[in-house]
Every structure is written in structure tokens, then in C-alpha cells.
Amino acid sequence: MLLDLDGITVAFGGLIAVGDVTFAMAEGDVLGLVGPNGAGKTTLFNAVSGLVRPTRGQARFLGRDLVAMPIHARARAGIGRTFQVPQPMHELTVRENLMVASRFATGRIDRERIAEILDLLKLGHKADADAATSLALTEQKALEVGKALATNPKLLMLDEVLAGLETAGKRAFMHTLAEVRQRYGLGLLIIEHDIETITRLCPRVVVLNFGRLIAEGSPDHVFNDPEVIRSYTGGEAA
Amino acid sequence: MNNSVKIAVFLALSYVAVPLALGSNTYVIGLIVAALTIAGIAVAWALLGNLGGMVSFGHAAFFGVGAYVSALLTLRGGWPVFPAMLMAGVGAAIASVATMPALRLRGPYFALAILAYAEIFRILATELKPVTGGAAGLLSIPRLPNVLGLDFGSKLGGYFVILTIVVAAMAAYHLIRRSAYGLALKAMHDSEDATRVVGVNSIVLKAWMLMVSAFITGMVGAFNAHYINFLEPDYAFAGQWTMLAIVSAIFGGYRTVSGPLAGALVVYLVDQLAFKPILPQGHQIVLGVLLGAMILFNPGGMMSMLTAKFLRKEASHAA
């Protein structure tokens, strides 16, 4: 198994952000993670990448126990992620952003791969521009993906990388993602709101609501599940 | 002017022109040596502040430890002075390991935790009488030696030694800043989490910066011990060392490599030559004003201000 979560629970004080979530991904799997706002999707990402420590539960990555592993070690083990709000490294150029990721996650600066990633993500022309100030939103999102790719991951976790883009941009980006996946043979774990996007990208979907896993299966199956529909309408009403 | 020309001019000025012009005036050289001593701490402080993102209020801790290590190695261990000074840097770096639990603390807490360490080291130096001589301190610490006919124990010799330490510290600052480590450290300023998830072990990097900074500060402390030939706890761990270094680094601009040096020279020499005669008592009030004014009105410091002006001028020439 690439990623194996067993009963992961994250509690903040009395609030259960993620409750007893169990699922697994094989290498190369593409899995959608959906659910209304506040369902605990990003918290689950944080638990896998190490930013929060689960209160209970087991997490294994390629057979290795994740729970005690520090954040940077998880990146080195092959877990890459993006942030919902892009976090370009200030004072650094786009290329330097990728260099940092490459150097610290893999132990050396793989310039060829960096050039390739920049090319794939269509950031080549901005490679030496300041990352914080000179990128459009799409480019910032692309840079998020680029940083994660530069760490040479086996699992790439994408947190709403398509949100906020207009339709054409979304199409193009989805195409890019498919290309990336093919090129590097990655597993993808994707948080996304847009059902159409998810349906096109992910053969399998996991649904969270109030921190709990309420459905799992193919998009067609899941989005017709009455509980999922209820959670979405309920979620929107709130 | 490109950078290598600038560096060559700076080296020529500091290693040749200054000694030739002022070498005979031991008073002025003495003032410059004192300013360079501050500059050394200021560079180390700025390296930690800029690269590590940590403000320290206790660099006197590392200064004092370095001074004591070198003084004791030469006085009691019979070590030659220069190797002892290197060991002083190592000793200060080891002392910084004791302060590393503080790395987990946020900005202001870290700053003041280091201050507590400085205070603890001072009291330990006072209480460990058999080793440190206690409050009475150490007198007649060996002076800097004669090597190959060059008398480093003279005023001018001392100038070359401290200048070399400061230049080496600036070079280290520059090289680290340019390296991948420097990039990662810079990246950590804005989002430590985003940097960590790409594989950067932020605590280890910060710990390294603390050790480098402590090493430099310890060397400077050791230099001062052999230059003044005297040590006591209150002097070795005096808050003044931290205070003057902070004022210099902030005034000169601690995000630039040259800022702390320029700041120390300007702050110390102006203080000594201009303000001290006017306000014999309490002239340090001016340092407080400089520090406050810089933080409020030009947080980038003097060097960034000058560079900005220079660039603007060049731009207007071009236009």
C-alpha cells in the first residue's frame, strides 16, 4: 500500500475535526477527497503531512509508520502536498523555490528535473522572477504543485488546486495534472469541491462529513448516495 | 561597480589603506579595533537574526563563554593563543547547544530565553571559582603572539586579527545566505510549515545557524580577552556586548552582509568621537534614539537606504 490510514482521529480540545477515518491507496492510485466545508479534509492532509498530530489511529506510508515521523522526514519519504492558499517562499525566485524542495527532500539539487517540472507547469518563462510578487493566481497554484513535485514524491496531495480558476484555466490545469501523473507515476490524493472535476479526475472518491467518512466508491456511486446528498445540502444550508 | 570590485576595494582599504594612514595613531586604531569587536558580534547576531529569523538578547553569553575558554586554555592549559581562539569558537558553539531547547520558542520568548542563559552563564562564571577565578576574574591573559616577525600583540596587529575575524564572518554569512541552506532559511521566514513540507528540517537548520553565530561570537570574545588581557564575569557577560551589537546591526541593516560592519563603525565611532565629549554622562541615550528611529522609519537599515539611493541615482543617470 502507498498510504494506509486506520482510524485516524484528530481532536482540537473537544472538537473532533477528523474522526476515525480509515482508507487506503495503492501506488499510482488517484483518490478524490470530498465533503462540505469544515468536513475535515485539510485537517486530514495536515495529519498525513505531519502538521498536526493525530489524537488516535495508525498511518502508514509504503509500510512505514508515519505517526512518529517529523514533517521533513515525511517529505523525504515521498509525501508531497500543496496548500489551499498558495505559500510561495518569499524573497526567492520560482526556480529557487523548487531548488529548496529538491535539495532538502532528495539530498541534491536535480536541475534537470526542476527544468522539466517548470516546463510541464508552463512556468519556464517566470523561472527567475520573484515568486511572491510576480505570479498570477494560476501560476501560484502551479508553483505549489511544482514545489511538491520537486521533492520527488510518490504521493502528491493537492488541496483545491483548481479552485478559483476559470473554466479554460481549469481544463488546461487538469490536462497538466494528467500529464504529470503519467510522467512520474504518482499517487494523487485530491481535495476538490467541484463534482465535475472530481468525476473526470478520480476513479475513486472518499466523502467526509463532520470529520467522518460517510461514503467511499466510484464517483457515480458516491454522488448518488442519499447520505452524501443530504450532507451536501445540509452543509450548504449551514 | 560589480560585487567583486567592491570587495577588492574594501579589502584594499581595510588591509592596506587604513593601516598606512592611521597605523601610527594608536588611539584611533584602538577605537577602530573596539568598533570591529562590536562589528564581529553584530555580524554574528545579524546572521542569526536574518537567516535564522531569531532575535537574540543574549549574545553576551557566547561572547563570554568564548572569552573564558580561550583565556583558560592559554593561562591554565598552556595552549598557543590562535588555536585557543578557535577552540573558543567551538566552546561557544557547544554552549549554544545548551540553549537549543529555546529554539522551539517563538520570537520574543526565544530572545529573552537567551538573555536568561547569558545571566546563568555569568553567575556560573562567578561561582565556579576554582576554574574561572570567580568575581576576581583573570588577569594577565596572554596577549596575541608574534608570528613570523609580525607582532599581533601590538595595536595594529590586533587590528589585523579582529579585521580578519570580521571579514571571515562576513564571508561565512554571505556564503551561507547564497547556499541552498540560505534559501531554505529565507523561505522559513514567511511560512515555516510550507518549507517543512518540502523536506526542510527547520529546527536543525536554525540550530546550525545558532551554532555558527555562537562560534563567531565566541571567537570575537576570545580576541577581546587576549587584546585586553583581562576577564571577569561582569565584563565578559555584560549586556553592553549584546546592546551595542543590536544597535549596530539594526542601524546598519541586518539583512545585508555589510550592514552590521558599517553600523558598528558608524555607531561606535560617532558615539565615541562626537557624543561622548558633548554628553559625558549618559551619551548612550543617543544609541537608544538611533535604534528606535531606525526601527520605526527605516527598518532596512543604513546600508539598504544607501543602496536604494545609489540605485535611484544610477537609474536617473541612465534616464
Place this chain on the structure above:
Amino acid sequence: MIDLVAQSLFSGVLSGAYYALIALGLALVFGTMRVINLAHGELVLLGAYISYTAEEKLGLDPLASLPLALTLVVATAMAVYYLISLIKTDRELNSLILTFGIGVILTNAVLMIWSADIHSTTTPWYHDATILFDTLFAMQAELVFAALGIVLVGAVWWWLEKSWYGRALRAVASNRDAAKLMGVNPQLTEVLSFAVSGLLATVAGVAIYTAKVIQPSLGHHLTVKAFIITVLAGMGSVPGVLLGAVLLGVVESLTVTLASSALQELAGMVLFLVVLLLMPSGLFGRAKRRG
């Protein structure tokens, strides 16, 4: 031995109440603005010197000099607040350096105006002994200001917990932007907390002038003590200030009694580091200080 330890505990508690007086203003500003005012000790010292001048020149009893000292110290505190409000970026760290500079300015100003001589009140009543249960000894001044310290801690606690201003202050502290949306003017509440901290500094200054001996270099030392106590207390905890201060006072005096007075400062610093490093939210606090 029992007598010794009892007196030591008693002295420690009295010292603690006096430390609380010094620390409360710093803790208040820290709790509400996330600003560590490194010039706080100097404000305390300023209050002490004004009290000295009032006694020396006008023959006022130290307590009677409070209104005058209050006016001047609060005005100075307002000036410090104004300067802090000019900071545009990274207020948490830049204010640290700024107030450090202000502390240097105030220390040297005190030195220039009042010279390096030591002073303390000449009203003998304050130093007369009070003996409790035949075995516990204290100076009257210590009892007066310990009582005042406890009362002021209670008053500030009540003010923060119960009054409308206090609630607004806490709202600003926890989320400045959200508080703005609720119609609270964050600037106004911060000015207020700074003014109250100036008031507390004044009372602490008068206490020091009365019970201890003042000299210009004392300010920095007071700031460090106040910060240690704020850390022991944990951010945002007013009763914690009193408890942290008493803990520090007792640890110091027990160190003197059971070991040596030479180690008293060391004991305080070690206590500070242990709590700082091992208890992420202090002894009584809510917020974390790791990041």
C-alpha cells in the same frame, strides 16, 4: 529551622506581591497587544525617581506623590504606545527592539537628570518593623505594598473579566480584525491597556522607592524580573501573575535560606527556563508560545 523557613516563606510571599506589582503592567500589555514592553522597568524606575523628587523638594510622603508620578509616567507610557503604533511590519519583534531602545533612552535620561546616587525614602515609618505571631518580621512598607499589589491584581482581573472595556480588550487580543467587525476600536483599547500599565508601573515605582533602594541601572533588571513572571504566569492570566510572582519570590528566599544568597538569581533564572521550555503555556496560561 522551622522559624527560618517560616520567615523565609513569609519574606518570599511579600517579595512576590511586590514583584507582581512590577510585572502586572508588562503582563497586561503583553496579554492584550502581544507586545513585550522592554521599557516597562524603566517606567517603574521613572515613577520611583519622581516620587523621590517629590519627597526631596516638596516634602511629600511617597504615597502622596502618586498623583504627580501617575501623570508623568502615564504620559510617558502614552508616548511609548504612540511610538509602537508607528510600527508597520512584524510588530511582535520590532516592538521588542524599539522598546529596548526606549529603555536605553530612559535609563540614560534618569542618569542625566538624577545622577548615579542611590536613593530611598527618608520617612522612617515605612521601615519600622511589624511582627506577626511573634516570629514573622516585615517592614511596614512591604506590608502596605504587598496588600496594594494583591488589591491591584484583583482589580485588573475584575476589570478584564467583568467590565465591557475588559471584554473589548480580550476580544482585540484574540482577534484584532474580528473585534473591529464587532465595533470595537482596537487602537482605543490598546491605548487603554497601555495607560493602565503606566498606572501600575507608577505604583510599583513608589513601592520600590519606599521599600528598596533605587539607582539608574535598576530599570533593566526590573524588566527582566517582570518578564520572568509573565512567562511563569502564562500569557493572558492575571491571577497567574500573582501566583508566578509569589513562586519566584519564595524560590528566591528559600534559596537564600537553604543554600546561599549568591545563588538566588541563578535559582530564579533556572526556574524561568524550566517553565519556559517544559510548560508551553506557563503555569496558569492559555496560549502557547511555541511556533
Place this chain on the structure above:
Amino acid sequence: MSKSTLCVSAVALSLMLGLAPADAAELKIGAEIPLSGNLARVGSAMNEGIQVAAEMFNKKNGKHTVKVLVVDDESSPAKAVGAVEKLAADGVIAYTGGYGSNIIGPASEAAEKLGKVYITSGGVASELTKRGLKTFFRINSSEGYARALMGMFSEVGIKSVAVVYSTKEATEEVAKMLQTGLGAKGVKVTMHAFDPATNDFKPIVHKIKLQDRPEAIAMIGYENDYVGILRAAKVLKPDIKTIAGVWSLATSKMAAEFPDLMENVSGTSTLSYPAVFTTPEAKEFAETYQKMFNKAPDYLGIFGYVQSKLLFDAVARAADAGTIDKGGVASELRKTKTESVIGKVSFDEAGDNPEFTHRMGQHQAGKVELVWPLEAATGKMKYPALPW
């Protein structure tokens, strides 16, 4: 503010003098002294004594005149070294001044490197004269303070003493001397070190009261420490017969500032207060001091005066012999054997004054009476007597 005005004029004067062309008949002497920083007060007082010495020397000695160039060392060792070097560049023959053993140490080593005499009264640490310097001289030492205190204690036959001392250098040294000196005489001594930041002395005094039960308390600290200890003692009232200390205690300033605390407390002192001057030299000194600074001299002024006067005399003799450039000042100083305002002065090989013994003064009804040794006494010691 008069003190800082004085400092300004002293510095201005020294700057002017530094720029003025050298006068051949004039002997330039450097004064390296703290006029700012935490030693500003004591440094200024010593400097006044130095100025008086110059004034008196120039009035009397027809053949030579001295010019004193003053540089502030800001109470900092590094700056003291800088001051010594600057003065050498300005052509001084020798140095007088310095305060604090930690500052005098490096400053006098700098003077030794330059081959010039350095004379002081501001550093009492015995370390200073153990360095084997050839050009270092001082007219007082820790032993003198300890001797005076011990002398007074044995005069009244005290059997047990509790020593309360600050962990600073000079204080610790005097305390250790008391411990060995009194111990040798069979007096029971208990030691209590305190951190200089201590402000509540009740726990220490209480320990003394309940555990040590001595006949006397000896305080080795500074002004603020004395006030703290005495206040604690007044509250706890330990059952002792006398309480005494060293420097900065039996002074007019303490008598004026803390009258209720000081009564019957003794401390080292050169003069009674109000001062009674008996010898012609002392009378002239007091008059000149009064004229120049409009106040009565204190002990720091007297020390500054004596060290400078001895130096000026030696420099003049060396100038007569034409040996100034050949180490003559040091050898002339070593020949000194004189009765001065502070008692006998001579110098041993290390530059120490083995004759130095301080006197003890006791606060009595707002005055300070010299009570020990008997030949210098202006009054009788009150014993047993306490401030409470």
C-alpha cells in the same frame, strides 16, 4: 548637573591641552578616570582630588609645573586602555587615576607596555600587585580595609563575626581576608555571600540571627547593599553588639541621606565628618579643595590627591635627575617613604603600600567620628551600640 558641567569642562580642557603646543617646562601627567558609566560618581570625586594635587603642586614647586590631561574611561576596561594610549600619544609622562580593579588591571598593563608609571588608589584587589609589573603603584589595598575592620573588632574584644558580602571582586576579597585574619585570632567567623542584585536581606539576616548568633556583623558591599542590610537588621534586630562595614559607609552622604539607619554604624574612613584637619598639609588641602569645588573633600578626593601628589613629587625628582626617559619615575617612586594625609606611604617591589591601614569611622548623632586606630581617633567608639 554641576558634576556633568565639570566633566564637560574637564574633557574640554583636556582636548584644548591636547591641542596646545607642548611647553618644555611643563610635566604632562595623564588622568584616566571614569567620568561616565556606573563609576561616574566615584571617578569624578577622585578626579577632584587629582586636580587639587596639581593646583597645590604648581603653587609650591617653583621649578616644575604639571599639567593634568583627563580622559574618561566610561567605566569600561577597553576604553580605559584606549584612554591610556591616547594620553601616551599626547605625550604624558605617567598616569594617575583609575577606579575598579577590573579597569585598572588592563589599563596598567597598557601603561606597562608603554613603559610609563601608573599610580592609583581605586583598585584594591591583591591580584593587581601579583602581576610583576614594574611601573604599577598604589597607595591602598584590600588588606588595609580588612586590617582596619579587624583592628576595630579586636579593640573591643569581639569573639564572633558574621560576614555578609557581595559576590563582586573587591568585596569578596576583603571578606576572605576577614575570614582568614579573624580566624587566625580565634574569632568565630561565618560567611554569607549575596548576589549583587539582592534587594531583600531579611532571609540572610534572619539566618545570622537564629543560626550564627554573632557579636558583630561585618558588611562588605556597596551603598545600596548597606541600606538593605541595615533595614533588614532593624526589622529583625539580631542580638549583636556592633555592625560595621567598609568603603562608602562612614561618609557624610550616608549620614545625610539615611540618618535613621546609620547611627552607631562604623565603616572605613580617612576623615571624620565634619572633617578635622590637623596637619598643615591636610589643612591646605582642605582649603584648596573648598576653593576649587566649593565643598569639603571626601575620602575619594583624598586618595586621588595623595596618589597624585606622590607621583608629581617623583616626576619632579626624576626630571631634576634627567632620568624621566630611563625609568626614573618608577625608581623615584620606590624611594618614597612619607607621612601623608592618609598615613604612612612607601612602596614595595610589587608597587604596593605595605604600610596602608585604613581608619574606622562611626556614625554618631549625624557626624562621623574616627574611632580607630586610637592615635587618629577624634571620638570614642560607642560599644555596644546599634542603629536600633
